[in-house]
Amino acid sequence: MLPKRADTVFINGKFITMEDASPLAQAVAVSGGRFLCVGTKEEAMKYAVEGTEIVDLAGKTVIPGLIESHAHPCYYGDQCATINLSGEATTSMENILKKVAAAVAKTPKGAWLFGWGWDEAKFKEGANPITAEILDTVSPDNPVFIKRTCGHVGSVNTLAMKLCGITADAVPPVGGKIFKDEKGVPTGVISGAVQNWIPFPKPTDEQIMELVATDIQNEIFRKGITTTTEMAAEARFVKIYQELQKQGRLKMRIRFYTFARSNVNCPATLAETVKVGLMSGFGNDTLRFAGMKYLLDGSTGGKTAAFSVPYVGEPDNFGTLYNDQDELNADMLLTAQSGMQASLHAIGDVAIEQALQGVEYCLAHGVDPSPLRFRFEHVESPTVEQIERMKKYGILVGTSAGFIYALGDSHYNVMGPERVQWAFPNKEYVERGMVFACNNDCPVCDINPMLGIYSMVCRKTQGGKSFGTAQSIDRMQALKAYTVNAAKMLFDEDIVGSMKAGKYADMVVLNEDYLTVPDEALGKITALATYLAGEAVYKA
Numbered sequence: 231m232l233p234k235r236a237d238t239v240f241i242n243g244k245f246i247t248m249e250d251a252s253p254l255a256q257a258v259a260v261s262g263g264r265f266l267c268v269g270t271k272e273e274a275m276k277y278a279v280e281g282t283e284i285v286d287l288a289g290k291t292v293i294p295g296l297i298e299s300h301a302h303p304c305y306y307g308d309q310c311a312t313i314n315l316s317g318e319a320t321t322s323m324e325n326i327l328k329k330v331a332a333a334v335a336k337t338p339k340g341a342w343l344f345g346w347g348w349d350e351a352k353f354k355e356g357a358n359p360i361t362a363e364i365l366d367t368v369s370p371d372n373p374v375f376i377k378r379t380c381g382h383v384g385s386v387n388t389l390a391m392k393l394c395g396i397t398a399d400a401v402p403p404v405g406g407k408i409f410k411d412e413k414g415v416p417t418g419v420i421s422g423a424v425q426n427w428i429p430f431p432k433p434t435d436e437q438i439m440e441l442v443a444t445d446i447q448n449e450i451f452r453k454g455i456t457t458t459t460e461m462a463a464e465a466r467f468v469k470i471y472q473e474l475q476k477q478g479r480l481k482m483r484i485r486f487y488t489f490a491r492s493n494v495n496c497p498a499t500l501a502e503t504v505k506v507g508l509m510s511g512f513g514n515d516t517l518r519f520a521g522m523k524y525l526l527d528g529s530t531g532g533k534t535a536a537f538s539v540p541y542v543g544e545p546d547n548f549g550t551l552y553n554d555q556d557e558l559n560a561d562m563l564l565t566a567q568s569g570m571q572a573s574l575h576a577i578g579d580v581a582i583e584q585a586l587q588g589v590e591y592c593l594a595h596g597v598d599p600s601p602l603r604f605r606f607e608h609v610e611s612p613t614v615e616q617i618e619r620m621k622k623y624g625i626l627v628g629t630s631a632g633f634i635y636a637l638g639d640s641h642y643n644v645m646g647p648e649r650v651q652w653a654f655p656n657k658e659y660v661e662r663g664m665v666f667a668c669n670n671d672c673p674v675c676d677i678n679p680m681l682g683i684y685s686m687v688c689r690k691t692q693g694g695k696s697f698g699t700a701q702s703i704d705r706m707q708a709l710k711a712y713t714v715n716a717a718k719m720l721f722d723e724d725i726v727g728s729m730k731a732g733k734y735a736d737m738v739v740l741n742e743d744y745l746t747v748p749d750e751a752l753g754k755i756t757a758l759a760t761y762l763a764g765e766a767v768y769k770a
């Protein structure tokens with residue numbers, strides 16, 4: 231019998247396989263997009279025949295294609311029609327106001343202006359909110375709405391408040407809030423569903439589709455990611471991905487979740503999905519339906535995540551729960567009985583408790599949790615007792631430790647220096663042998679997994695504050711959270727997440743040796759090349 235022939239053999243690499251039985255390899259042979267062999271140069275070269283391409287990696291380190299298990303690629307598109315207030319712009323309030331003023335100068339009087347991305351924790355003037363009074367100084371005649379980086383909180387000027395009915399007497403919808411000063415006058419800061427009162431622009435589906443096929447997908451590959459998720463897939467997003475796949479332009483692997491219950495942008499989809507009979511796993515290796523998403527609380531930086539301890543300086547503010555427990559239980563049971571995975575956004579311990587009670591309700595009704603793989607998302611402050619219950623039920627934790635670097639400065643301010651020591655307690659999961667994946671919740675934070683890894687290992691904010699090292703984990707445990715563990719979370723462990731014969735040849739060639747760079751440099755590692763099913767989809 232003829233030996234199987236390789237399309238490509240990669241030699242002289244330092245392959246970190248993420249396979250316990252053989253953690254390091256020198257070479258891999260690839261055929262039909264999958265690994266034929268992961269081993270020594272001699273072993274891999276056995277598959278080289280005439281026409282096989284030989285790629286010499288000159289000693290570079292290679293890791294499996296990274297898996298960002300919680301992202302919103304299509305929401306990048308939502309930002310294209312707004313003033314970008316993230317990154318450099320958000321280092322001072324002065325910069326934010328300058329950017330808004332520049333946009334005002336180019337806009338006819340009376341027309342709306344929208345921005346996104348500010349984070350008061352990064353203002354060099356101090357962590358003060360942007361009020362209507364402040365916005366009025368640069369935009370008295372144009373209504374303005376600028377969203378905070380988290381998307382859960384935003385600021386409007388006086389004209390916008392007038393146009394949208396944001397008054398002292400207005401009754402906010404469930405989960406929404408109009409912030410007021412000590413005299414009861416709205417300050418211009420709003421959160422949650424009150425933002426739905428603002429006519430925030432939606433780019434067309436065609437615009438989003440083009441962005442996903444080009445800039446967004448390229449950025450994802452540039453960061454070494456080959457598999458990711460659409461965690462809040464609106465119907466139009468699901469159509470966009472299907473259309474792109476039909477056109478042969480969708481290369482990255484996408485797993486999508488739709489909202490079980492209605493939410494800011496999305497109608498409820500649970501009943502309809504059950505009627506159609508869709509179960510987790512429907513689709514193909516590129517595009518697949520993963521399950522139902524639930525939103526249980528808000529964001530920490532926006533002071534809407536639900537904790538049992540109040541926010542610093544606001545003794546009455548414990549955050550917001552978005553669901554009634556009985557209704558949540560019923561929907562979670564229907565989700566489980568219909569063969570769908572539930573992914574529950576739960577940041578504070580009060581929200582985590584609600585998620586756990588939902589799981590316990592399912593168990594009490596005869597649901598076997600192991601094939602369903604319940605996943606909890608963000609999970610900033612679980613109690614030890616809650617962690618024990620998560621372990622008992624086999625819950626997969628989607629730790630948003632990436633927030634430590636990108637949003638940690640604001641979390642530090644609103645939680646205080648003691649509580650952040652326990653934020654994203656990943657060491658607890660390692661010690662208990664639990665499966666946890668890490669995420670950056672893009673576009674909330676930069677999608678770069680290396681910043682998530684840096685966060686898990688060093689636990690330092692962009693501004694240099696420390697979350698303590700008691701919950702630090704080592705770099706190999708951190709890499710698992712973006713490879714094998716993330717694959718498990720998405721039911722993909724048989725096809726991606728590690729380098730093993732039979733799995734897809736998804737891999738990333740790095741500019742540094744992942745095993746030996748100093749901890750502090752982990753966040754600066756970049757991809758030299760990203761391969762998806764053996765094909766180069768990015769080259770530096």
Ligand SMILES: [Zn+2]
Nearest residue numbers: 300302461671
């Ligand atoms: Zn998210």
